Amino acid sequence: MPVETIDRSATDMKAEAAQVSADIDAFFDGLLTPVQDGRERLFAAMRHAALGGGKRLRPLLTVAASRLFAIDRDRALRVGGAIEAIHVYSLIHDDLPCMDDAELRRGKPTVHTVFGEADAVLAGDSLHALAFEILADPATHEDPWVRSDLVLELARAAGTSGMAGGQMMDLAAEGQALDLPAITRLQQLKTGALIEYAVEAACIMAKLPADARTPYRGYARNVGLAFQIADDLIDHNGDTAAAGKPTGRDAEAGKATFVSLLGEDRARQQAQMLIEQAIEHLADHGDEADLLRGIAQYAVARNH
Amino acid sequence: MPVETIDRSATDMKAEAAQVSADIDAFFDGLLTPVQDGRERLFAAMRHAALGGGKRLRPLLTVAASRLFAIDRDRALRVGGAIEAIHVYSLIHDDLPCMDDAELRRGKPTVHTVFGEADAVLAGDSLHALAFEILADPATHEDPWVRSDLVLELARAAGTSGMAGGQMMDLAAEGQALDLPAITRLQQLKTGALIEYAVEAACIMAKLPADARTPYRGYARNVGLAFQIADDLIDHNGDTAAAGKPTGRDAEAGKATFVSLLGEDRARQQAQMLIEQAIEHLADHGDEADLLRGIAQYAVARNH
Numbered sequence: 001m002p003v004e005t006i007d008r009s010a011t012d013m014k015a016e017a018a019q020v021s022a023d024i025d026a027f028f029d030g031l032l033t034p035v036q037d038g039r040e041r042l043f044a045a046m047r048h049a050a051l052g053g054g055k056r057l058r059p060l061l062t063v064a065a066s067r068l069f070a071i072d073r074d075r076a077l078r079v080g081g082a083i084e085a086i087h088v089y090s091l092i093h094d095d096l097p098c099m100d101d102a103e104l105r106r107g108k109p110t111v112h113t114v115f116g117e118a119d120a121v122l123a124g125d126s127l128h129a130l131a132f133e134i135l136a137d138p139a140t141h142e143d144p145w146v147r148s149d150l151v152l153e154l155a156r157a158a159g160t161s162g163m164a165g166g167q168m169m170d171l172a173a174e175g176q177a178l179d180l181p182a183i184t185r186l187q188q189l190k191t192g193a194l195i196e197y198a199v200e201a202a203c204i205m206a207k208l209p210a211d212a213r214t215p216y217r218g219y220a221r222n223v224g225l226a227f228q229i230a231d232d233l234i235d236h237n238g239d240t241a242a243a244g245k246p247t248g249r250d251a252e253a254g255k256a257t258f259v260s261l262l263g264e265d266r267a268r269q270q271a272q273m274l275i276e277q278a279i280e281h282l283a284d285h286g287d288e289a290d291l292l293r294g295i296a297q298y299a300v301a302r303n304h
Numbered sequence: 305m306p307v308e309t310i311d312r313s314a315t316d317m318k319a320e321a322a323q324v325s326a327d328i329d330a331f332f333d334g335l336l337t338p339v340q341d342g343r344e345r346l347f348a349a350m351r352h353a354a355l356g357g358g359k360r361l362r363p364l365l366t367v368a369a370s371r372l373f374a375i376d377r378d379r380a381l382r383v384g385g386a387i388e389a390i391h392v393y394s395l396i397h398d399d400l401p402c403m404d405d406a407e408l409r410r411g412k413p414t415v416h417t418v419f420g421e422a423d424a425v426l427a428g429d430s431l432h433a434l435a436f437e438i439l440a441d442p443a444t445h446e447d448p449w450v451r452s453d454l455v456l457e458l459a460r461a462a463g464t465s466g467m468a469g470g471q472m473m474d475l476a477a478e479g480q481a482l483d484l485p486a487i488t489r490l491q492q493l494k495t496g497a498l499i500e501y502a503v504e505a506a507c508i509m510a511k512l513p514a515d516a517r518t519p520y521r522g523y524a525r526n527v528g529l530a531f532q533i534a535d536d537l538i539d540h541n542g543d544t545a546a547a548g549k550p551t552g553r554d555a556e557a558g559k560a561t562f563v564s565l566l567g568e569d570r571a572r573q574q575a576q577m578l579i580e581q582a583i584e585h586l587a588d589h590g591d592e593a594d595l596l597r598g599i600a601q602y603a604v605a606r607n608h
Contacts, residue, residue, distance in 0.1 A: 038473035038490070042464060093429060098421035117402035118475055121425065122468050125397060125432065129463035132436045136456035144448035151455050152440035159433035160346060164426050169342035171422055186342070 013294030020063055020080070021056045027081040031130065045115040045123035050088045053106030055302075057227070057295075058083045058198040064291035065202030065216060075141060079150060079201045082134040086158050087194060089127035092120050094167060104245045128158070141205060149204045157197040166190025178256045187228045188221070195224035215281040219292065222278035227299045229271040232257040234302075236264065271300045317598030324364045324384070329355050331385045335434065349419040349427035354392045357410030359606075361531070361599075362387045362502040368595035369506030369520060379445060383454060383505045386438040390462050391498060393431035396424050398471060408549045432462070445509060453508045461501040470494025482560045491532045492525070499528035519585040523596065526582035531603045533575040536561040538606075540568065575604045 028050040034043045059080025066076035095102040095110040096117060102110050112120035134140060135150045156162055166189030173186065199220035203213040235250050236259045250257045259267045278296045282289040332354040338347045363384025370380035399406040399414040400421060406414050416424035438444060439454045460466055470493030477490065503524035507517040539554050540563045554561045563571045582600045586593040 038476040038486075039464060039469050041476060042469065042472040046464075093425055096422075096425060098425060118400075119472070121397055121400065121402065122472050122475075125428075125462075126464045126468040128429065128432055129459045129466075129468065132455055133459035133463060136452050136459060138452075144452040148440050148442075148448040148451040148455070151436055151452070155433045155437035155440060158429075159437060160343065160350075160430045162433075164430040164433065165343050165346065168346040168423070168426050171426075172342040172345060182342075 010294055010297065012291060013298055016063065016291055017056070017060050017298075020060045020077070021054075023077050024056050024059050024081055024084055025051050027077065028085075031081075031134075041115060041119050042122055042126060045111050045119045046126055048108070048114060049092050049105075049111050049123060050085065050127065053108060054084075054088075056080075056084060057299075058087055058194060060295060061195065061198040061220070061223075061292075062201050064295055065199045066205065067288050067291055068216075068285060069202060069206035069208075070288075071202060071205050075205065076202065078134060078140045079205065080198070082131040082140075082150075082154065083194065083198050083201065085127045085131040085134065086154065086163070089124040089131075090158075090163050090167070090194075092124040092127070096120060099167070099171070100249075102245065106245070131158075143207075146205055146207065150201060153197055153200060153204065157193040162189055162193035162197075163191075166193070173255070175254060180258075180261050183256055183258060183261065184225070187225060191228055192221060192224040195227065196220040215284070219278045219281040219296070222274040222281070223296050223299050226271040226274040226278070226296070229258045229267050229274070230300045230302060232259045233264065233267060233271075235259075268300075275300055316595060317602055320367065320595055321360070321364050321602075324367055324381070325358075325360045327381050328360050328363050328385055328388055331381065332389075335385075335438075345419060345423050346426055346430060349415050349423045350430055352412070352418060353396050353409075353415050353427060354389065354431065357412060358388075358392075360384075360388060361603075362391055362498060364599060365499065365502040365524070365527075365596075366505050368599055369503045370509065371592050371595055372520075372589060373506060373510035373512075374592075375506060375509050379509065380506065382438060382444045383509065384502070386435040386444075386454075386458065387498065387502050387505065389431045389435040389438065390458065390467070393428040393435070394462075394467055394471070394498075396428040396431070400424060403471070403475070406549060410549070435462075447511075450509055450511065454505055457501055457504060457508065461497040466493055466497035466501075467495075470497070477559070479558060484562075484565050487560055487562060487565065488529070491529060495532055496525060496528040499531065500524040519588070523582045523585040523600070526578045526585070527600050527603050530575040530578040530582070530600070533562045533571050533578070534604045534606060536563045537568065537571060537575075539563075572604075579604055 028047070032043055032047050032050065034040060034047070059077065062080040062083060063073060063076045066073065091105060092111045094100050095105055096112055103113050104110065110120075111123055115123070131154065132151055135154060136147050138147070141147050141150070158164065166186055169186045170190055178186065196217055199216050200213055203216055232250065235257070250260070258270070262270060275296045279293050282292055332351070336347055336351050336354065338344060338351070363381065366384040366387060367377060367380045370377065395409055396415045398404050399409055400416055407417050408414065414424075415427055419427070435458065436455055439458060440451050442451070445451050445454070462468065470490055473490045474494055482490065500521055503520050504517055507520055536554065539561070554564070562574070566574060579600045583597050586596055
């Protein structure tokens with residue numbers, strides 16, 4: 001790509017990322033209206049986790065992929081909101097003392113440190129259910145086949161063959177020296193499946209048959225893996241303030257990461273190569289894919 | 305009802321309850337095939353909780369309500385399996401040390417006492433996602449409107465306005481003296497919503513419009529409340545071996561229950577009245593409602 005195209009995509013990407021963040025906040029703000037009947041703490045805990053933080057990478061991917069198929073942006077945002085609800089629930093549960101025992105997330109104290117463990121478990125469970133409530137609502141899409149498919153694929157991305165399965169592998173790997181194929185597989189489940197779903201959701205809304213989704217899933221798989229390598233680099237080099245969470249924890253826990261296995265330089269090269277491959281998958285598209293290209297570039301250029 | 309009719313429904317009820325229990329076990333056994341890739345413990349924890357225990361009241365209700373509309377039993381069983389997955393997930397999370405801190409459930413040690421807390425959180429989360437994966441699968445129903453509606457109503461029954469909301473109310477009520485309306489509202493969310501859904505799911509599969517579902521939801525609401533009163537009576541009087549979990553815990557925790565508020569005799573009368581009302585809602589039906597009538601009788605007659 002010529003330099004001015006990359007610059008334009010980067011500017012567009014930052015503007016759209018900021019807009020999606022604001023829109024997702026407004027979406028959760030509207031859904032999570034506090035009540036005064038014994039469930040106050042539940043709503044407060046859900047709002048603490050879901051509002052005002054995070055990169056909102058997943059909804060941004062859904063909005064960006066929706067541009068390829070001229071899908072209504074509001075519709076993409078609702079689906080992106082459901083995906084973010086799943087992501088936030090997983091962060092709440094992963095941060096629990098019995099899991100990663102984290103005190104800081106997105107620059108704020110974690111839910112259980114503020115509200116206690118019981119509220120954190122329930123806030124996560126409630127966001128989990130909320131995601132499916134959003135997707136199955138006729139307001140999300142008028143075609144019930146689309147709604148049903150969105151639910152099916154999200155449930156797969158969240159369950160044993162996705163996020164929860166990956167987190168289990170991660171816990172089981174403590175104190176073990178995983179190799180590169182094992183780390184890659186772990187990442188594909190733990191974080192890759194939901195990132196892939198964020199792009200595939202736009203394909204589902206566009207009613208693309210499964211085999212026509214291949215390049216977009218390829219794009220998402222490459223970006224997801226590059227994003228994880230970048231995360232490992234940030235954990236390896238970054239500072240807590242920029243990351244919004246403690247860094248250096250993987251090394252402390254003796255966990256193998258892409259950086260510990262490849263070394264810093266090769267990890268960086270690998271991420272760059274994945275991004276080039278990701279963009280290659282979009283070769284049939286013109287300007288309408290610029291936002292996806294910008295996100296891919298950002299995935300490795302960021303420092304938080 | 306003449307005595308012989310009650311006897312016949314009771315016999316039919318016991319036979320069908322045993323068959324549904326066996327079928328739900330087989331269903332979970334087929335879905336939860338253990339893997340050898342770092343997720344062994346996750347599947348083992350899910351199987352520990354989901355297989356071989358419990359009354360399977362909710363799937364039994366779905367199978368029974370499906371008889372009213374001549375819905376295929378296998379289809380009702382799949383939906384009942386999804387509901388049971390949600391129920392089991394909620395038991396795993398409710399039993400956690402940060403929640404009710406329970407050591408015994410369905411006559412077995414709770415998931416976290418056997419597998420640890422992290423695995424218990426993840427096993428619950430995985431069963432939660434599995435429920436929606438089952439419902440959104442075309443194998444459950446060929447009509448995507450039905451699948452989408454099944455998902456939407458289950459998500460509502462599980463989330464803040466259902467099970468999770470009720471559990472939060474229950475936690476928030478510790479050390480407080482709730483009155484009868486407050487306890488009733490708490491029960492309607494915490495256990496009532498899912499029991500009501502178990503019956504409504506059959507109405508959704510039968511494509512009944514919302515207003516035609518009223519009597520069946522009324523039946524389920526009465527049975528759910530009666531079931532909770534019976535549970536409170538068992539907790540008050542029962543022995544641990546029969547209940548499959550420790551009893552007397554509500555009194556220990558200083559929690560108000562239907563029994564502590566009404567006294568034992570009035571609580572028993574109230575449950576009986578609710579069952580009569582539940583059966584009244586089925587007045588337009590003949591033999592095809594006998595199983596639902598039998599379940600209502602059993603809800604209060606049981607001692608575990």
